[in-house]
Amino acid sequence: MKILAFSDWRVQNIEQFIDYLERLKEKPDVIVYAGDDLDRFNNVPYMAMPKTLRKQYRDELIKIQEPFGKFDKK
Helix, strand or coil: CCEEEECCCCCCCHHHHHHHHHHCCCCCCEEEECCCCHHHHCCCCHHHCCHHHHHHCHHHHHHHHCCCCCCCCC
């Protein structure tokens, strides 16, 4: 299993990260963001994702759309 982890992506353009992903010879099985500002990646509509990501990670993106909302406060 290939895991790509990154953090501290606070102000950088997310397109730079997507370009990096597209250039990888071996695609990761899992992408983990381990930094602050999670809201930046939260609730991104499936259709707002770049087409290349939607095509390559379709099943994974669909699986996380529903449960990946704000944290429930119970």
